[in-house]
Each structure stands twice: as C-alpha cells, then as structure tokens.
Amino acid sequence: xxxxxxxxxxxxxxxxxxxxxxxxxxxxxxxxxxxxxxxxxxxxxxxxxxxxxxxxxxxxxxxxxxxxxxxxxxxxxxxxxxxxxxxxxxxxxxxxxxxxxxxxxxxxxxxxxxxxxxxxxxxxxxxxxxxxxxxxxxxxxxxxxxxxxxxxxxxxxxxxxxxxxxxxxxxxxxxxxxxxxxxxxxxxxxxxxxxxxxxxxxxxxxxxxxxxxxxxxxxxxxxxxxxxxxxxxxxx
Amino acid sequence: xxxxxxxxxxxxxxxxxxxxxxxxxxxxxxxxxxxxxxxxxxxxxxxxxxxxxxxxxxxxxxxxxxxxxxxxxxxxxxxxxxxxxxxxxxxxxxxxxxxxxxxxxxxxxxxxxxxxxxxxxxxxxxxxxxxxxxxxxxxxxxxxxxxxxxxxxxxxxxxxxxxxxxxxxxxxxxxxxxxxxxxxxxxxxxxxxxxxxxxxxxxxxxxxxxxxxxxxxxxxxxxxxxxxxxxxxxxxxxxxxxxxxxxxxxxxxxxxxxxxxxxxxxxxxxxxxxxxxxxxxxxxxxxxxxxxxxxxxxxxxxxxxxxxxxxxxxxxxxxxxxxxxxxxxxxxxxxxx
Numbered sequence: 001x002x003x004x005x006x007x008x009x010x011x012x013x014x015x016x017x018x019x020x021x022x023x024x025x026x027x028x029x030x031x032x033x034x035x036x037x038x039x040x041x042x043x044x045x046x047x048x049x050x051x052x053x054x055x056x057x058x059x060x061x062x063x064x065x066x067x068x069x070x071x072x073x074x075x076x077x078x079x080x081x082x083x084x085x086x087x088x089x090x091x092x093x094x095x096x097x098x099x100x101x102x103x104x105x106x107x108x109x110x111x112x113x114x115x116x117x118x119x120x121x122x123x124x125x126x127x128x129x130x131x132x133x134x135x136x137x138x139x140x141x142x143x144x145x146x147x148x149x150x151x152x153x154x155x156x157x158x159x160x161x162x163x164x165x166x167x168x169x170x171x172x173x174x175x176x177x178x179x180x181x182x183x184x185x186x187x188x189x190x191x192x193x194x195x196x197x198x199x200x201x202x203x204x205x206x207x208x209x210x211x212x213x214x215x216x217x218x219x220x221x222x223x224x225x226x227x228x229x230x231x232x233x234x235x236x
Numbered sequence: 237x238x239x240x241x242x243x244x245x246x247x248x249x250x251x252x253x254x255x256x257x258x259x260x261x262x263x264x265x266x267x268x269x270x271x272x273x274x275x276x277x278x279x280x281x282x283x284x285x286x287x288x289x290x291x292x293x294x295x296x297x298x299x300x301x302x303x304x305x306x307x308x309x310x311x312x313x314x315x316x317x318x319x320x321x322x323x324x325x326x327x328x329x330x331x332x333x334x335x336x337x338x339x340x341x342x343x344x345x346x347x348x349x350x351x352x353x354x355x356x357x358x359x360x361x362x363x364x365x366x367x368x369x370x371x372x373x374x375x376x377x378x379x380x381x382x383x384x385x386x387x388x389x390x391x392x393x394x395x396x397x398x399x400x401x402x403x404x405x406x407x408x409x410x411x412x413x414x415x416x417x418x419x420x421x422x423x424x425x426x427x428x429x430x431x432x433x434x435x436x437x438x439x440x441x442x443x444x445x446x447x448x449x450x451x452x453x454x455x456x457x458x459x460x461x462x463x464x465x466x467x468x469x470x471x472x473x474x475x476x477x478x479x480x481x482x483x484x485x486x487x488x489x490x491x492x493x494x495x496x497x498x499x500x501x502x503x504x505x506x507x508x509x510x511x512x513x514x515x516x517x518x519x520x521x522x523x524x525x526x527x528x529x530x531x532x533x534x535x536x537x538x539x540x541x542x543x544x545x546x547x548x549x550x551x552x553x554x555x556x557x558x559x560x561x562x563x564x565x566x567x568x569x570x571x572x573x
Binding site: 013092093096097099101102180181182183185189192193195196197198199 | 348437438439441442464465466467471474475477478479480
C-alpha cells in the first residue's frame with residue numbers, strides 16, 4: 001500500500017475519462033493502470049501458453065491419424081457453451097475452502113476452458129485440411145511419418161492454427177476482467193469499481209482499456225501471421 | 237393466396253406484441269398494461285408474485301373500520317438483495333391486506349435506482365436504510381449514530397424530490413466490521429495494531445463511513461496490510477473463513493455471522509451511521525390516501541425488530557426460502573394480516 005493515487009482503490013469521482021486515461025499519476029503506483037495491465041497480461045499469457053500446449057499437440061496427433069472427428073463437433077459446441085463466469089464463480093468458494101485463495105486457479109481454469117476450443121478446432125481442421133496430394137507426394141518421396149507430420153502438415157497448417165490462437169487470445173483478454181469480480185484485480189478492477197461506486201467515468205475508462213487490450217492482442221497476432229513465410233501464409 | 241399470408245402476418249404480429257408486452261411490463265406495468273389490451277387481450281402480466289396467503293382480507297375485522305382505503309395503485313420495489321426484497325414484501329402484503337391497491341415490482345437495482353424511481357415517478361414506496369440514504373443524498377454530511385439526527389438531514393432532501401420519509405423502525409441493519417471469532421480484536425481500534433487484510437465491496441472504498449473512515453488518521457487510522465475487493469454477500473464469509481482476509485465490511489443482520497461464528501467489532505469511535513429501516517412514500521400518493529396510509533405504515537414499521545430481519549435473512553439466505561412466503565408467515569404470526 002505504498003504511493004499511487006489509486007492505492008486506496010477509489011478514484012475521485014470528478015476525474016474525467018480522458019483525464020484518467022492520459023494522466024500519468026493514474027498509470028503508476030499501486031493500483032495504477034500499469035500494474036493492472038501487467039496482472040492481466042501475465043494471467044492471459046499463462047493461460048494461452050498452457051492452452052496452446054494442451055490443444056495443439058492433441059489436435060495435431062489426432063488429425064494426423066484421422067481420429068476423433070467427433071471431437072471437432074464437440075469443441076464447436078463447447079466453445080459456444082462454456083459459461084466462464086459461472087465456472088470461475090463456482091470454483092472460487094472451492095478454492096477458498098481448500099486454502100488456495102481467490103487467485104489464480106478459479107479464473108485460470110475458467111479461461112483455459114475458454115481458450116482451448118478455438119485452438120483445438122483450428123489446429124485439427126488446419127491439419128486435416130492440408131492437401132492430401134501434398135501429403136501423399138511427401139510420403140512417396142520417402143519422408144518419414146514424423147517428418148510428414150512436422151514438415152508438411154504442421155507447417156502448412158500453421159497459418160490456420162495461428163488464427164485459432166488469435167481468436168482464443170482475444171476472447172481470453174476480453175473475458176479476463178471478470179476476475180476483478182471474484183476477488184482479484186487486473187484491468188477489470190476499473191470496471192468493477194466504476195460499477196460499485198456508481199462512477200461512470202471510471203467504468204467507461206475501464207471498458208476502453210479492456211477493449212483496447214483485446215484489439216491490440218488481435219492486431220499483434222495478425223502481424224505475427226503476416227510474418228510467416230509467404231508459402232505457408234497463403235494456405236489457409 | 238392472400239388469406240393465409242395475411243393470417244401468418246397476423247400471427248407474427250401477435251407473437252411479437254406478446255413478447256413486447258411481456259418484456260415491457262417489467263419496468264412500468266402501469267403504462268404498458270393499457271397498450272396490451274388493445275393488441276393482445278389475453279395478455280395480463282402477473283407481476284405480483286403469489287400473494288396467496290394474503291388473498292383473504294376478510295379477517296381484517298378489528299381495526300380501522302372495514303372501509304377499504306381508496307387511492308392510486310402503490311408501486312413498491314425491493315432492492316436487489318434478499319433482505320430488501322423481504323422487507324418490500326412485508327410492507328406490500330401488509331398494505332394489501334388492509335385493502336390498498338399494491339403492485340409489487342420485480343426487485344431491481346440498489347439505493348440509487350430506488351431513489352431515482354421515487355424521483356422520476358416509477359415507484360411510490362421504497363423502504364430504505366436511513367444511514368445509507370444519508371450517504372447517497374448528502375455524502376458530505378457527517379454520519380451519526382443517532383437516527384433522529386440523520387432523519388433531520390434526509391427528510392428535507394426527500395421532500396425535495398417529492399417524497400416523505402415516514403417514521404423509522406426500531407429494526408436496524410447496520411454496517412459491521414466483521415472478523416473471525418478467534419481473531420484477537422474486540423473493537424475496530426484494536427485492528428490498528430493487527431496488520432489485518434481488509435475485504436469489502438467496491439462501494440466501501442470511497443465512503444467516508446467505511447474504508448476512508450477506517451484509514452483516516454483522525455478517526456481510526458488503521459493501516460491495513462492489504463485490501464481485497466469482494467462482491468458483497470456470502471463470498472465475504474467464505475474469504476473470512478479461508479483466512480484470505482481478516483476483516484470484512486458486512487451488515488449486522490447477515491445470518492452467516494451467527495452461523496459461522498464470526499464476531500462484529502465494536503465501533504468504538506462511532507463511525508457507522510444509524511441504519512434503521514424507514515419507508516419513503518411519494519407525496520402525491522400519501523396525500524391521496526390521507527392520514528390512513530402513513531398511520532398504517534408507521535404501525536408496521538414500529539412492529540419490525542432487528543431480530544426479525546436476522547430471522548428473515550436466515551430463512552431466505554440459509555434455508556433458501558422465497559421472500560414472499562417468509563413475509564407472509566411473519567405477518568400472520570404477528571397478527572398483522
């Protein structure tokens with residue numbers, strides 16, 4: 001609880017939206033925008049890394065062997081049906097009773113379940129969608145099965161995978177603020193405090209920050225896809 | 237060819253109108269009800285939730301003659317938490333049994349929305365906590381533990397928005413700084429040396445009678461080790477039990493305080509305002525009914541006690557019973573209906 005205008009978790013009522021967003025004193029210190037941003041980015045980054053590590057290998061192997069077509073249908077349904085807030089909200093009391101605290105497990109698991117379906121989906125369809133002719137040609141040229149998987153299928157599916165990861169990342173970043181309503185902080189804190197304190201300026205500023213970060217995330221992944229070699233990029 | 241097409245159109249319009257009527261009636265049934273009848277005569281939004289036990293005002297023999305009071309419909313709405321909903325039901329069912337025309341709206345919003353409803357004519361009766369009303373209407377006025385002192389400040393402010401604050405009830409649901417039963421503190425001042433982690437809802441952190449007062453060097457001057465913002469409600473108790481936080485701001489009638497063996501710290505410097513409940517009625521309605529309405533409301537307010545509030549909350553929050561049932565039972569047990 002040292003320093004910072006926001007250390008007390010309350011922003012003065014008369015601060016305007018732009019004054020808040022462009023005021024250096026609101027960015028630094030405890031409870032400042034930078035701290036909140038960092039909290040959000042760290043959590044989202046961790047979720048995305050774990051989600052990618054789970055979904056990509058699983059989907060790649062299954063798609064390579066042509067197994068689990070049904071899992072794709074399941075994932076499509078799941079990606080629409082996961083009630084993130086409800087899951088996190090139900091996990092919080094459980095986590096508290098076990099002595100694990102408010103964070104990070106409940107929100108982490110809820111976001112993970114949100115992130116996995118789009119990545120899995122795109123990876124699976126991406127790998128399955130690689131031209132069979134190319135795969136057969138590779139096999140005919142004497143490539144080992146392992147190399148067919150990595151050098152042909154995964155390589156050609158990279159672009160589609162990235163799209164899935166991008167969708168997941170944007171969703172995760174845009175959903176992460178619910179953690180502020182479950183005993184945590186992060187960028188959602190301004191939305192929460194704005195609502196709780198009837199401070200519309202703060203609420204709006206918080207919403208702008210969250211939307212801005214989500215848009216930025218989308219843009220970064222867009223650039224990343226552009227950085228792929230042209231041959232890989234073109235195949236979608 | 238024309239006939240079926242026209243019929244289809246009619247059906248589509250009818251269905252749409254039904255939806256519109258059903259949705260619209262949530263806010264102000266008074267206005268939409270008249271529109272409904274022209275399009276879908278069958279549609280009759282049943283707003284008032286199951287007032288079965290009160291349906292028989294025949295027993296109303298003893299007091300104030302049999303003459304049913306005549307006047308406009310009284311629209312009453314609880315705030316969106318169980319205690320306020322039960323209180324609204326108690327007042328509504330009591331008045332209904334007396335023969336008043338009552339419309340209980342779906343609970344929505346909190347104090348701001350309730351006061352807005354009174355000032356813009358959507359509501360006719362609200363029941364609020366006077367200390368809370370003070371912080372909403374006169375944020376800069378110093379808090380007082382004396383209810384009369386608070387009433388002196390807020391009664392004129394309610395008059396400014398065209399409403400009258402009636403007599404407050406002895407029932408109090410005050411602010412409470414709550415700690416675990418075995419925590420080494422009995423007064424709020426004791427926390428100054430405790431290096432405690434503080435938990436409260438977002439609203440507390442900007443209120444002088446809450447976080448700002450606890451940390452103000454001129455009042456309590458507590459330096460908390462950390463603060464956590466927690467949604468107001470049962471999660472406060474969960475966080476306290478889990479030792480994630482050491483002190484939370486709750487209300488004195490929260491049933492979990494007794495159920496989970498927490499203790500309320502004594503407000504030794506008198507920071508918390510008095511929080512008696514009191515009905516607020518729109519002036520036009522009050523005048524239409526004359527003295528009878530205020531007399532009836534005052535009679536009910538005087539009959540409610542703090543223990544009743546706790547008992548209601550145990551029923552609704554621990555036993556998960558419906559507010560209207562709890563209200564009806566209490567009124568019947570007290571012989572008020």
